[in-house]
Amino acid sequence: MAFEKYDFTPLTQSIHQGLSENLSPLLTTIIEWTIIGVLYLLFIAVFGLLLVYAERKVCAFFQQRLGPMRVGPWGLIQTIADFIKLLMKELITPKSVDKFLYNLAPFIVIIVPFLTISVIPFAPGLQALDFDIGIFFVTAVSSVGVIGVLLAGWASNNKYSLIGGMRSGAQIVSYELSVGMSLITMVIMAGTMQVSEIVELQRGGWFLFKGHIPAVIAFFVFVVAGTAETNRGPFDLAEAESELTAGFHTEYSGIKFAFFFLAEYINLFIVAAMATIVFLGGWMPFHFGGFESFNTIMDYIPGLVWFFMKVFAIIFLIMWFKWTFPRLRIDQILTLEWKYLLPINLFNILLMATMVLLGWHW
């Protein structure tokens, strides 16, 4: 197929071969790790800034404003300027905080996106880790972030932070369940947990269309639960500014605050990327059965572009939620999870299992 020529496997393999021919295996591994680490670091920094800019513009357009316009053309350099400002700010450590935990929390929070991002295939061959339990790994690792949030809330020695941290804990622990279950629904359909396999299986059609009703329900649940898990509106209770001023990161300043901020946006990317991979076929182009010429044209668009187009579509959807809905109350959030999403999910797993068993999907 045409899009195979956008495969990154030859590139990565030639780098690996070139390195291992000249260097010892240990050194090769170290250099490869370093390259990957630096690349991901850069990606997270740049993409985080891009997302912040996108959020500000999207939010502004929803609100009939223009958003940042002053720094650079259309305010493009605004987020970079903000980032420099955050870097230069004084790191204030309040007197009565638990120093060790207070300083540890932002690192735990920022580590999570680094871990999860490693299994995400951006394009054919562009994936750091290809586990056979990739999906499982993502769900397992992403719940580590809540520890950071709880630590930040506890160690800040601030009542608002504590309430924010506790809210966030209750919320994320609940919604982990829905995220996991909706992914399991799709794993039942795919029959594998390996991320690259799941993408490969969608060559003939995205799972959202292949799995029809249960897949659509699972997609809906995943997006809702994913929004909740990233602590974004309407589920932004942990930092509900009209109630708790800034919630768990009230006492943080400078780059430590930036870590929380960046982690939130990268988590947003990861949720969108997971939705893309599991439901919308990852880097697979959009194919419409029977329209061969249309499909060929679609194939000429590189996989990387497809992947980011889908990711941005989902990010836009999540931003749309945030800038439309009022915030839920903490008990309502838990009610939504335990009384609505969880039963729907359980029913949906049954439905999907029946469907797979009877071969009702395409």
Place this chain on the structure above:
Amino acid sequence: MRSFINYIAEIFSGIWTLLTGMKVTAKYFFTPWKHVTQQYPENRDTLVMFERFRGEVIMPHNENNEHKCTGCGICEINCPNGSIEIITKSVVNEEGKKKRIIDQHIYHLAMCTFCNLCVKTCPSDAIVMAQTFEHAHWDRTTMTKVLNQPGSKIMDGVKE
């Protein structure tokens, strides 16, 4: 069974109310030409204030550097905040009579609440409200202004 149907209906009606809300925001998102933002310092040239806008008290002078202020002090009495001070001086006119005229009409912009009472009560319409509104200053002393220009004198024919 009925409660189950209610449960399902509740979910769908709930989602429907959410979608109507999203439709409203989407309508504005996809009509970016309807934005209401004015980019202020850039649009200075086109920005026109309404003619009654109360920005600052000024004393208009004509081309001969003449104003209409008689120095009666009614604006000073009527000002609720003490932002106007009238300093008068005595001069001897041609007929040899002593006459009190305005020396300095001092206006403390920083204390003014733009209530318009001075302009409204001025018997000779000597002071008016200007439409300027960029009153930010680095130094508070620059906000104390003398409204009558140096060397100005009273217009002919203004009733005293």
Place this chain on the structure above:
Amino acid sequence: MTNEQLIEQLTSANPIADVKQGIQYPEITVSFNTLHAFMQNLKSDSNLAFDYLVCQSGVDYPTYMQVVYHLESTLHKHFLIVKVNTENRETPALDTVTDIWPTAEFHEREIYDLLGVKFNNHPDLRRLFLDDTWGFPLRKDYKDDIHVVER
């Protein structure tokens, strides 16, 4: 109830009180030691039924403090002004009406704060706006050299 009927009823019930038709509304001046019982009656008497305390203000006069109650009946829609003078100006004190109209709690705190009128039996008589060391600014003899500039 019309104003005349109201005045008539109040006069017959309180012969010693000074009832008259004021400039706008009927007015009654009661003695400070009968205040609480009088107010209680105003609310509980079904013909009067003054259940809504619109406004409570304190006024500083040269020899006494006066507290003015603007009362309305949501049932009969009649309006009454009740005035009560304190015994003296140095240690002004009155009975509270908080138990009759809960809203009075904060109006009384405000009067205490700004005029220094003490209200007996008030559940929580603290200063409302100002701190404890401040004087009573609405008194006519209040002097503040720092914050008040006389012209």
Place this chain on the structure above:
Amino acid sequence: MAEIIEKIITTDEIKTDEYLVNMGPQHPSTHGVLRLLLKLEGEIVHNVEPHVGYIHSGIEKMTEALSYPQIPHLTDRMDYLSSHMNNEAVSLLVENALQVEVPERVKYIRTIFDELQRLASHQLWWCASGMDLGALTAFFYGLRDREDILDIFEETCGARLTLNYSVPGGVMFDIHPNFQRKVKAFIKKFRKILPEYDKLLTGNIIFQNRTRGVGILTKEDAIAYGVTGPTGRASGFSCDVRKHHPYSAYPYIKFDEKLGSDGDSFMRWKLRMDEMWESLNIIEQLIDNIPEGDYAVKMKGVIKLPEGEYYQRVETARGEFGVYVVSDGKKNPYRVKFRSPGFSNLFAINHIAKGWKIADLVAIMATFDLVIPDIDR
């Protein structure tokens, strides 16, 4: 919901320590410098103690040194969202005390301004309480539409917020030639936008869950605490001064006093939305019929009120506003007391917020529509 919370509070085994949290003086949802000292158990509010006075400006004391025409401009700064109604209260008081009959034109203009101001205030309330509940986009839509009213104000009286338009004896200026056309255009436009407000928030299921049944104020409590305005009317307390003690042009027009029954946050919300429709109706009845005539009667240079006590009540956007003036016959009043609606309304919050969560307290605060300088004066 409330029963469950009640049960949780009264059950001993899950009782934890109470702790105090300062909400304010700098807090996004107190809309100014109001400080609420909350006694919380977990998220549940046990006691709300309002601490006011952070923006006390001593207006009552200042008025004792001012003449009557100078007082209205200070009342602008109390409830700055109902500044015209506050001006009008003082103007009406002086006119009634001097038995001055103002021209019909003045009455019409004042009433139209009252209702425009009420609309502007309710728009700001709508968007700010949307923001309190987490819907930030609502904030910008409300401000966008409020801008039209402020432009109309600015064109006629030269100010947007602190109007100082109504003065004893009439109004400061005659209406601008564009006034009627612009008001009619605004009404036409706003009639289309109001349903959008409902779509965005009122019908929204999250919003309904946040407000329905939250913070119920009964009619008896509303009367006892003197809670007036839309907040009181949502509880069924018929307290509309425009209806019961009509002033200016209100006797000439037909309008409904909207009354609620539930007294919960949603009812307070709904009532204000209904009031906006009603305000549009009132303006439509008046805008084409403004009689010709003077915009002010000539008052004496120095206004002296006859000795005595005067009380004037008007309906602002927040409730009943009263001015009590004791005059000793001089040009300055002897004592002025402003009965501000926010002051009485605020102190009912403790009564109804007990047992609800912090998020509900924010919803209650939002639907009470407090303006802090109005409370502190």
